[in-house]
Amino acid sequence: MGGTFEPLKGGGAAIALDEIEISILRSLAVQLLELIGPGEPEPAADADPLAVLFASDGPTEPPSDPALARLFPDAYGGPGAGDEGVDPEELAARSSEFRRFTENDLRTRKREDVLAVVHSLSGLGPVGEGVAVLELTGELPLRWLGALNDLRLTIAARLDITEDDESAALFRLPDEDPRKPMVMAYLWLGGLQETLIETL
Numbered sequence: 001m002g003g004t005f006e007p008l009k010g011g012g013a014a015i016a017l018d019e020i021e022i023s024i025l026r027s028l029a030v031q032l033l034e035l036i037g038p039g040e041p042e043p044a045a046d047a048d049p050l051a052v053l054f055a056s057d058g059p060t061e062p063p064s065d066p067a068l069a070r071l072f073p074d075a076y077g078g079p080g081a082g083d084e085g086v087d088p089e090e091l092a093a094r095s096s097e098f099r100r101f102t103e104n105d106l107r108t109r110k111r112e113d114v115l116a117v118v119h120s121l122s123g124l125g126p127v128g129e130g131v132a133v134l135e136l137t138g139e140l141p142l143r144w145l146g147a148l149n150d151l152r153l154t155i156a157a158r159l160d161i162t163e164d165d166e167s168a169a170l171f172r173l174p175d176e177d178p179r180k181p182m183v184m185a186y187l188w189l190g191g192l193q194e195t196l197i198e199t200l
Contacts, residue, residue, distance in 0.1 A: 003131075004195040012137035013144075013199040015192070018130055022121055024185065028151050029117045035067060035154065036111050058103040060096040067157035071110060071150055072103055110150055116143035141200055148193040155186045 003021060005013040017025070063069050075098040076091050120140060124132040136144055156162075159170055159182055171187070173180045 004191065005136075005199050006195075007199040008135060008137065010137075012135060013141050013196055014133055014135045015195075016131040016133050017124075018132075022124065022132065026118060026121045028185065028189075029114050029121070029147065032114050032147070032151055032154055033111065033118070035065075036071070036107055036114070058100050058107075060100045062099070067154040070153045070157045072099070072106060075099065075102075110146065113143045113146035113150065116140060117147045120144070141196060145193065145196055145200070148189055148196065152186060152189050152193065155182055155189070159183065159186065161186070 003015050003017050005015045008014050062074055063072055074095045076095045116139075120134060120136065124134055159179060161170060170179065170183050173183060
C-alpha cells in the first residue's frame with residue numbers, strides 16, 4: 001500500500017488507490033460506523049432550538065467499550081485525574097455533565113466524517129490501470145482527517161496501543177500473528193493521515 005496524499009492545484013488533496021486499498025478503507029469505515037452507532041432522530045423543523053438542546057440529553061457515563069472510550073474520552077481525564085484539591089466526586093459530576101451535553105454532537109460529527117469517507121470511495125469511477133484517483137476538495141480533506149484519526153484510535157484500542165508505546169513489540173510481530181493485518185492497517189492509516197496533514 002504505497003499511495004500517499006498529494007496537494008491539488010487550487011487546494012485540496014488527491015491520492016491514487018488500488019482496488020484492495022479502496023476495499024480496506026471502505027470496510028474499516030463501515031465497521032467504524034457500526035461501532036459509533038445510529039444517529040439521533042432529526043428534530044421537527046418548527047421545534048424550539050433551546051428545548052431541543054435540553055431535551056436531547058446524551059449519556060452521562062463513559063462507554064464500556066475501550067475503542068468507544070478512546071473516541072469519546074472523559075472531559076476531565078477520568079478517575080484519578082484532575083486538579084489537586086478538587087473533590088473526586090465533583091470532578092466526576094463535571095465530567096458526567098459535560099458528556100451529557102456534548103457526546104451526541106461529537107458522535108454525530110464523527111459519523112458524518114466517516115460517512116464522507118464511504119461516500120467519497122463509493123463515488124470513485126472504475127479502477128483504471130490498477131488505480132483510481134480520489135480528489136478531496138472543500139471540507140472533505142478535514143472530514144477525511146477526522147475519520148482517519150478515529151480509525152487509528154479504534155485500531156489502537158483493539159491492539160492495546162497507547163500513546164506512550166507506539167514502538168512496542170506489536171510492530172515486530174511475525175507474519176503468522178493474527179494481529180499483524182491490523183497493525184499494518186494502523187501503520188498505513190498513519191501514513192495517510194500524515195501525508196494528508198502535509199497537503200493541508
